[in-house]
Amino acid sequence: MSEVAVSLLSRLGDFVAAGRILTDPVSLAAYDVDGQRPSAALLPASVTELAEILRFASTERLAAIPVGGKTHLHIGMPPHPYDLALDLSGMNRLLEYEPQDLTLGAEPGVTFAELARHLRENGQFLPLASPFPDRATLGGIVAVNADTPFRYAHGTARDFLLGAEFVTGEGVVSKSGGRVVKNVTGYDLHKLLIGSLGTLAVMTRLNFRTFPLPPGQKMFVAAFGEAAGAFAFCRKIASSALQPRIVDVLDPGAAELFSAAASLLLPEGCWLAVIEAAGHNAVLERHARDLSAMSREAGAGEFVALDEVQRDRLFHCLRDFSAMAFSATSTAIVFRIATVPTAIPALIGEARSAARAHALHCAILIRALGVVYLALLPPDRATAFPELLSCSRGLMDLCLNSGAAPMIERCPREIKNTLSVWPPAGNEGDIAQRLKCVFDPQTILSPGRFRGGI
Amino acid sequence: MQRSIIRDLEGIVGNSGVLSKPEDLLLYEYDGSVEEARPEAIIFPRRKQDVVEIVNLANQYNISIVGRGAGTGLSGGALARQGGIVLAFSRMNHILEIDAKNQRAVVEPGVVNLDLSRATEKYGLYFAPDPSSQKSCTIGGNVSENSGGPHTLAYGVTSNHVTGLELVLPDGSVLRLGGRTMETPGYDLTGLMIGSEGTFALVVEITVSLLRLPEDVRTLLAVYDSLEDATDSVVDITARGIIPAACEMLDGWTLRAVEAYVHAGFPLDSAAVLLIEVEGVREAVEAQATEIVEVCGRHRARDVRRARDAQERALLWKGRKEAFGAVGRVSASYYVLDGVIPRTKLTPTLLRIEEISKRCGLVIGNIFHAGDGNLHPLILFDHRDPDQFRRARAGGAEIMQLCVEMGGTLTGEHGVGMEKNELMPLMFNETDLDLMRKVRAAFNPVDRLNPGKVLPLGKGCGETRLRPFPQSAAGNT
Numbered sequence: 039m040s041e042v043a044v045s046l047l048s049r050l051g052d053f054v055a056a057g058r059i060l061t062d063p064v065s066l067a068a069y070d071v072d073g074q075r076p077s078a079a080l081l082p083a084s085v086t087e088l089a090e091i092l093r094f095a096s097t098e099r100l101a102a103i104p105v106g107g108k109t110h111l112h113i114g115m116p117p118h119p120y121d122l123a124l125d126l127s128g129m130n131r132l133l134e135y136e137p138q139d140l141t142l143g144a145e146p147g148v149t150f151a152e153l154a155r156h157l158r159e160n161g162q163f164l165p166l167a168s169p170f171p172d173r174a175t176l177g178g179i180v181a182v183n184a185d186t187p188f189r190y191a192h193g194t195a196r197d198f199l200l201g202a203e204f205v206t207g208e209g210v211v212s213k214s215g216g217r218v219v220k221n222v223t224g225y226d227l228h229k230l231l232i233g234s235l236g237t238l239a240v241m242t243r244l245n246f247r248t249f250p251l252p253p254g255q256k257m258f259v260a261a262f263g264e265a266a267g268a269f270a271f272c273r274k275i276a277s278s279a280l281q282p283r284i285v286d287v288l289d290p291g292a293a294e295l296f297s298a299a300a301s302l303l304l305p306e307g308c309w310l311a312v313i314e315a316a317g318h319n320a321v322l323e324r325h326a327r328d329l330s331a332m333s334r335e336a337g338a339g340e341f342v343a344l345d346e347v348q349r350d351r352l353f354h355c356l357r358d359f360s361a362m363a364f365s366a367t368s369t370a371i372v373f374r375i376a377t378v379p380t381a382i383p384a385l386i387g388e389a390r391s392a393a394r395a396h397a398l399h400c401a402i403l404i405r406a407l408g409v410v411y412l413a414l415l416p417p418d419r420a421t422a423f424p425e426l427l428s429c430s431r432g433l434m435d436l437c438l439n440s441g442a443a444p445m446i447e448r449c450p451r452e453i454k455n456t457l458s459v460w461p462p463a464g465n466e467g468d469i470a471q472r473l474k475c476v477f478d479p480q481t482i483l484s485p486g487r488f489r490g491g492i
Numbered sequence: 493m494q495r496s497i498i499r500d501l502e503g504i505v506g507n508s509g510v511l512s513k514p515e516d517l518l519l520y521e522y523d524g525s526v527e528e529a530r531p532e533a534i535i536f537p538r539r540k541q542d543v544v545e546i547v548n549l550a551n552q553y554n555i556s557i558v559g560r561g562a563g564t565g566l567s568g569g570a571l572a573r574q575g576g577i578v579l580a581f582s583r584m585n586h587i588l589e590i591d592a593k594n595q596r597a598v599v600e601p602g603v604v605n606l607d608l609s610r611a612t613e614k615y616g617l618y619f620a621p622d623p624s625s626q627k628s629c630t631i632g633g634n635v636s637e638n639s640g641g642p643h644t645l646a647y648g649v650t651s652n653h654v655t656g657l658e659l660v661l662p663d664g665s666v667l668r669l670g671g672r673t674m675e676t677p678g679y680d681l682t683g684l685m686i687g688s689e690g691t692f693a694l695v696v697e698i699t700v701s702l703l704r705l706p707e708d709v710r711t712l713l714a715v716y717d718s719l720e721d722a723t724d725s726v727v728d729i730t731a732r733g734i735i736p737a738a739c740e741m742l743d744g745w746t747l748r749a750v751e752a753y754v755h756a757g758f759p760l761d762s763a764a765v766l767l768i769e770v771e772g773v774r775e776a777v778e779a780q781a782t783e784i785v786e787v788c789g790r791h792r793a794r795d796v797r798r799a800r801d802a803q804e805r806a807l808l809w810k811g812r813k814e815a816f817g818a819v820g821r822v823s824a825s826y827y828v829l830d831g832v833i834p835r836t837k838l839t840p841t842l843l844r845i846e847e848i849s850k851r852c853g854l855v856i857g858n859i860f861h862a863g864d865g866n867l868h869p870l871i872l873f874d875h876r877d878p879d880q881f882r883r884a885r886a887g888g889a890e891i892m893q894l895c896v897e898m899g900g901t902l903t904g905e906h907g908v909g910m911e912k913n914e915l916m917p918l919m920f921n922e923t924d925l926d927l928m929r930k931v932r933a934a935f936n937p938v939d940r941l942n943p944g945k946v947l948p949l950g951k952g953c954g955e956t957r958l959r960p961f962p963q964s965a966a967g968n969t
Binding site: 280378 | 668
């Protein structure tokens with residue numbers, strides 16, 4: 039922070055109570071984003087405090103990053119600059135929950151685990167399932183548009199976020215959407231906030247639709263010697279009457295990663311299709327019967343139903359794939375690539391070839407037949423960086439040329455010095471910039487972290 | 493409109509692509525709402541480039557443009573409130589591609605909703621949003637209004653089923669958002685566009701996702717002697733973790749009007765009926781249907797009938813989807829409202845609507861998507877009687893205010909349009925509305941597209957509302 043900004047620091051203390059502004063280096067280390075440290079972290083306790091802080095920051099042009107459980111701060115480009123962390127973890131009240139209406143309103147700092155506990159007591163759930171659920175907050179999960187193993191059945195936050203209240207970069211308190219399950223009143227500004235990485239506004243209330251917990255669930259794993267078998271199996275499922283809630287595919291690299299990390303007894307060297315059904319016993323039995331037959335037809339070497347313990351372990355692995363892959367080696371890159379089902383086999387084949395050509399290992403999770411999480415894992419750090427960089431560039435081009443929508447979700451900090459984690463902004467970049475200007479004209483919110491340099 | 497402008501428009505789409513005679517314009521001064529506004533010309537583009545050229549011409553002559561699909565909208569969204577050109581998409585009605593393997597279709601905006609599902613049926617796929625007007629409404633209109641329908645209880649509204657859009661912006665530039673993939677890095681501009689009621693851009697191509705047709709469907713008709721028992725059943729069904737594909741309710745007055753027209757088999761002496769549908773995997777459907785029958789029985793349903801075959805199912809749905817037409821037979825005019833409340837507030841809300849009906853001295857029928865609390869009160873009036881019309885509008889505004897008081901919203905699927913833009917302050921304060929105005933201006937800075945819609949008209953901007961709401965009903969507008 040500049041000398042001028044240091045003089046502003048004491049004035050920031052006016053906006054929050056004592057103890058809710060942190061300036062000592064030890065405390066601030068927790069707020070590092072890509073190696074950059076803020077000069078202060080503020081912990082507002084109310085919308086009013088947050089709005090005052092943002093008004094001040096806007097006037098003084100202090101760059102601020104909203105922070106929740108600090109579990110996804112690796113996403114995006116390094117901030118430039120980064121003066122303040124706005125820690126929302128203290129705004130953690132469940133404001134409204136009407137189980138019979140299947141709706142809730144919560145502050146952004148509520149952790150996913152805490153919310154899930156409330157919902158479970160009422161036989162409900164929210165189909166977000168974030169890694170580090172004890173720390174990950176609702177605001178953070180929405181801001182990074184984290185996806186989940188339930189995506190196949192329930193989609194993502196855009197499908198069940200009903201409305202939001204937020205404070206813009208100018209400190210203006212605003213809202214859009216509503217609290218009921220169906221609503222087309224006004225413009226859906228809250229949809230813009232999903233996945234916006236805190237570049238438009240700071241969320242202060244999130245209204246969600248909730249879902250009833252199913253009476254039962256059963257997870258199945260089918261193992262195939264070749265990728266083609268796993269894809270053929272998934273195609274059969276997609277064109278059948280079955281309605282599973284999880285359809286994920288693992289390559290042998292991901293299966294190995296999970297086996298090592300979670301004591302899972304998964305077949306080695308195989309492509310695995312992981313399917314979960316939910317419902318009454320008759321529904322689960324029907325899925326077991328049909329899936330088993332379909333897997334045989336597709337050439338599966340093995341088809342097993344998991345017990346609850348194994349199910350939970352595998353579910354957590356599916357949920358945490360990106361984090362697990364990233365921490366599996368000293369350096370790794372994890373891509374998140376959206377594509378259509380028919381393009382997946384070729385994309386994965388080429389990506390694996392490219393990885394081999396660069397002497398990199400691969401671990402791949404294909405989520406809901408539409409999003410490929412691809413981890414490039416260098417066998418050793420010594421040769422890692424140039425190979426990772428070259429392979430990543432090639433992969434980004436490969437995706438863009440094939441109509442896929444890629445981004446790098448995790449990578450070593452050094453990679454970001456030479457390679458953007460975002461694809462180049464398309465012709466929508468101009469509109470995105472105009473919207474940024476509407477919400478945050480002084481560009482103080484998470485500057486430089488988003489696609490198109492926003 | 494000046495003859496020279498008409499000639500320029502004809503230069504883009506040919507003589508047969510422009511209407512400007514008074515008798516032609518008359519046909520386009522309506523949609524499905526009670527609003528009226530006459531355009532100065534109607535133009536029918538056939539391709540994207542036509543739309544670009546029309547927008548450029550409108551900029552040259554400083555004329556506003558209003559996009560229109562089939563004109564079935566219920567909030568005046570497709571009416572030329574401030575004159576100008578209505579750009580009717582009815583000739584851009586081609587299904588450009590059905591990508592069955594990826595469960596996607598690419599369509600022009602003028603494709604009729606049901607035509608898409610008919611075209612994809614052979615692949616075992618369909619387009620989920622199913623407004624009651626699906627035989628005639630267009631997918632472009634669905635995108636503009638973020639339309640719903642009875643089956644959105646389980647499957648969501650239009651925004652849940654659109655992955656990509658191609659737009660012509662008010663400056664004449666073409667912009668592609670999203671695509672066939674589930675997501676695109678960056679702001680969700682596709683999500684923002686859907687439901688923007690034609691005030692941001694003109695949609696010229698839509699990529700939708702298609703769902704697999706369920707293997708089994710059960711349609712139940714539960715008959716009640718009390719409205720309260722019917723609404724309690726709705727709450728109890730969802731409380732047990734059952735999300736039906738659809739859960740529709742008709743009150744006694746409405747079901748009698750419908751029965752006289754459709755002969756769907758609704759008992760004439762009942763106080764309410766629930767039309768409930770469950771669909772999906774055969775085993776799940778059977779279990780849910782059994783449980784629903786039990787729940788309805790517990791809430792004193794005097795009969796719960798199961799549709800025996802597809803024909804009976806179609807007849808029951810005809811009773812629901814053609815209800816508005818049925819009401820048209822018994823009343824000179826009717827005003828269809830659209831508000832949402834939390835489903836647990838159904839009973840007190842319906843009682844209050846009954847009070848409003850008495851106070852206005854007008855019959856109000858109720859037919860609605862009970863499962864998601866989306867009410868459609870029908871206020872009957874005679875449009876030839878100005879006092880009745882005034883009372884209908886005032887009663888409508890009061891019901892909207894009631895929905896907001898109950899924790900709900902002004903519209904669940906019909907849009908704000910020019911019907912409710914002055915009611916927006918019931919839900920949003922001036923700061924909220926100002927931000928929405930600025931977002932609109934990011935796309936549509938000179939209000940070239942669909943002016944006078946969605947947001948309240950500003951003071952002193954020279955715009956005059958056609959029929960102002962009574963001050964008392966419009967809250968703090």
